Amino acid sequence: MKGIVSVIGKDRLGIIADVSTTLTEQSVNIVDLSQTILDDYFTMVMLVDLETMKCSFKELSDELEKCGQRLGLSVKIQHQSIFDAMHNLEYGGFNR
Amino acid sequence: MTNLQSVLETIRMIEKENLDIRTITMGISLLDCIDSDGEKARKRIYEKITRLAKDLVKVGEDLEQELGIPIINKRISVTPISLIAAATSEEDYTAFAQILDKAAMDVGVNFIGGFSALVEKGYAKGDRILIQSLPNALASTERVCASVNVGTSKVGINMDAVRDLGHIVKEIAERTKDNCSIGCAKLVVFVNSVEDNPFMAGAYHGVGEPDAVINVGVSGPGVVKAALEKVEGESFDVVAETIKRTAFKITRVGQLVGEEVSKRLGIPFGIMDLSLAPTPEIGDSVARILEEIGLEACGTHGTTAALAMLNDAVKKGGIMASNHVGGLSGAFIPVSEDEGMIAAVNSGALTFDKLEAMTCVCSVGLDMIAIPGDTPASTISAIIADEAAIGVINNKTTAVRIIPAIGKDVGDTLNFGGLLGYAPIMSVHxxxxxxxxxxxxRIPAPVHSFKN
Incomplete structure (x- = not known):
């Protein structure tokens, strides 16, 4: 199962490093990454593989939220299927 | 990978435009709980509901976290209680309402619907007792919702029931007057009621439904309004297309949640209800969509046309996004539950008669309207009769959920709180x-040909 990590907030040093470390600590692999500056806001979206994740989804979500608090921006993880459902005509349901 | 813009669009819809799943409603058949001994029947009812729905709230909360979208309500609908309780010799069904209330509380759902009777052609024994029990049942429970179907396009309108319900509505208002007559907010009088509606207060689990089923309703007025802000001044072709695309996206999320809840609970997925359901919060209003289309205030001339187009476009977009569409599926226009509707009433733009006209082109009817407490029962019955006629003649579901505000008059407001919102009292004829x-x-069944 795959998740989408979204990071939105004011740009600063070490955002990618800190988010990546939080993911690595739980053995979550980053599959793809896309990033831009939108209206002065740092905006990053990561596709992550949750197959090898060591903790529960909730624990990972809490860790990322804490990471966001440290960095002063919003860091969230959502299951990939909600984005597929909305934007991909051919989506195949909630993939595990 | 889903592209950046799409991800951000979804996040914006959820965080800024109030996109949410309004309700996951588990329908439960109580037909196998019937017993001539009321106590035994209630024991079975409690046991069945708490067994099937024990994980409903938890599964909803898990998915809320995993998908990152709020799932506001988890609810239950059951077989109309008039059918279940009729086998007993009891003469008051309040105890059945109370056991539903307890079951709802114990599994953690905020409403349970189905304290209902279907009387379009006349009263059976259980129907009459259930209707007479309504004031007591709604005054002594917190989470129970009731409905009565008084007509269908096939058989016409039961005017005896319409007459009786005028009195019942007033009695419920009186019995719950210390709490804003809130009992009336939990009673819907329908025609052409549907068996798979996930929305309260009108949900019940029809006899043609499976033993248990999951139905889902989404909400997204804020998302539709935001999409229309981007096409300001464009033609109706563009407006309708924009609404369709938006409705498709909203509905797809509901479909995803419905399928997954169903899988996790091992209960079949029933339908997606495509209704646009507002809340009293800013940015979650159907009235504001109509205003975005170009009306100075909801209720002015042009409102009915704008609403008709909106309702139709939502269906067209939603139908392709879901494998099974059902329920009420249309834009809701409850007064107290829609910030823009409340403002339109307060400014004098929206009147009772215009609301009635609007119900001709959308679901579901005269909904959550507060009227003066001294309105005669016969006037309430007549309001129900008018609304019933609109539904019966136009082959659509219509309903009345009206609250006589005891001791209050035009200019006052009833404040229910929460999702039920607040209602300025509207004048009636x-x-x-x-x-x-x-x-x-009975008003006879209408002709189904020669349509003009």
């Missing part, structure tokens, strides 16, 4: 309908 309502009997 002062001329009597007494003699018409006193006639009773």
């Amino acid at each position: 002062k001329f009597s309908s007494e003699k018409m309502i006193a006639r009773g009997g």
